[in-house]
Amino acid sequence: MISPLADPRAEAVLSRLHAEDARQLRSIVLRYLPRALLSRFGGGSGADVSSAADRAFLRDKLVALDADKGRLAYTYCRALDARQVVEVGTSFGVSTIYLAAALRDNAAAGGGERRLIGTEIEPVKVRAARANLAEAGLADFAEIREGDALLTLKALAGPVDFLLIDTWIPLALPALELLKPRLRPGAIVMCDNVRQFAREYRAYTDYVRDPRNGFRSMLWPKQGGVELSVRSEAPA
Numbered sequence: 381m382i383s384p385l386a387d388p389r390a391e392a393v394l395s396r397l398h399a400e401d402a403r404q405l406r407s408i409v410l411r412y413l414p415r416a417l418l419s420r421f422g423g424g425s426g427a428d429v430s431s432a433a434d435r436a437f438l439r440d441k442l443v444a445l446d447a448d449k450g451r452l453a454y455t456y457c458r459a460l461d462a463r464q465v466v467e468v469g470t471s472f473g474v475s476t477i478y479l480a481a482a483l484r485d486n487a488a489a490g491g492g493e494r495r496l497i498g499t500e501i502e503p504v505k506v507r508a509a510r511a512n513l514a515e516a517g518l519a520d521f522a523e524i525r526e527g528d529a530l531l532t533l534k535a536l537a538g539p540v541d542f543l544l545i546d547t548w549i550p551l552a553l554p555a556l557e558l559l560k561p562r563l564r565p566g567a568i569v570m571c572d573n574v575r576q577f578a579r580e581y582r583a584y585t586d587y588v589r590d591p592r593n594g595f596r597s598m599l600w601p602k603q604g605g606v607e608l609s610v611r612s613e614a615p616a
């Protein structure tokens with residue numbers, strides 16, 4: 381498959397992690413399919429994974445951004461000449477590697493300080509993500525903050541050029557609202573799986589698709605769907 385990264389070291393780590401993610405998919409589908417079907421056809425919500433049992437089950441699961449979306453994120457960060465990128469939901473660091481690679485390449489092309497701030501609530505995943513970034517040779521471009529994103533990102537200084545929201549669904553809109561004042565005009569926000577969980581993401585998509593809230597937004601409809609929103613000035 382064609383990749384814009386052109387970085388064998390990072391690609392080797394990504395290929396191991398994508399393979400591990402694919403191996404885990406079966407157990408995730410078996411566990412969550414009934415909820416997903418209920419959500420689609422019978423009400424109920426597929427969004428809530430906050431129980432102790434769900435948390436324990438998901439602790440070693442990557443639930444990673446797929447490769448096409450990772451490459452899309454890389455390409456946007458390059459095109460934006462991003463300096464600061466924020467990621468809500470780091471897990472084992474798959475998306476983080478794509479984003480950190482873009483920042484490294486932006487620094488090589490244009491100089492200046494570039495940084496990715498990622499955040500993850502599960503300590504074991506934070507340790508794994510840091511190790512994966514180091515193995516990919518990208519540790520210098522990413523800082524992973526451990527804890528609840530609404531706390532770890534509260535005092536973040538702007539401007540933010542690109543924001544990836546790839547976390548459990550109930551956090552998506554609060555995270556966007558927290559970070560919205562730090563997004564520079566023209567910043568892109570990418571939010572994963574909004575088509576697959578359209579009902580659960582309704583509050584989020586309603587918000588970004590209403591231009592009065594300061595975004596112009598579209599659905600990239602492949603693989604569960606990605607919402608791509610450009611920060612614009614809200615009309616007076």
Ligand SMILES: C[S@@+](CC[C@H](N)C(=O)[O-])C[C@H]1O[C@@H](n2cnc3c(N)ncnc32)[C@H](O)[C@@H]1O
Binds near residue numbers: 444473499528530551
């Ligand atoms: C879909 S996974 C992220 C996948 C990651 N972006 C990747 O490509 O590998 C969502 C992650 O969000 C984390 N998460 C859930 N709630 C969170 C919160 N309140 N603060 C920070 N991270 C959270 C979960 O532990 C999980 O690892």
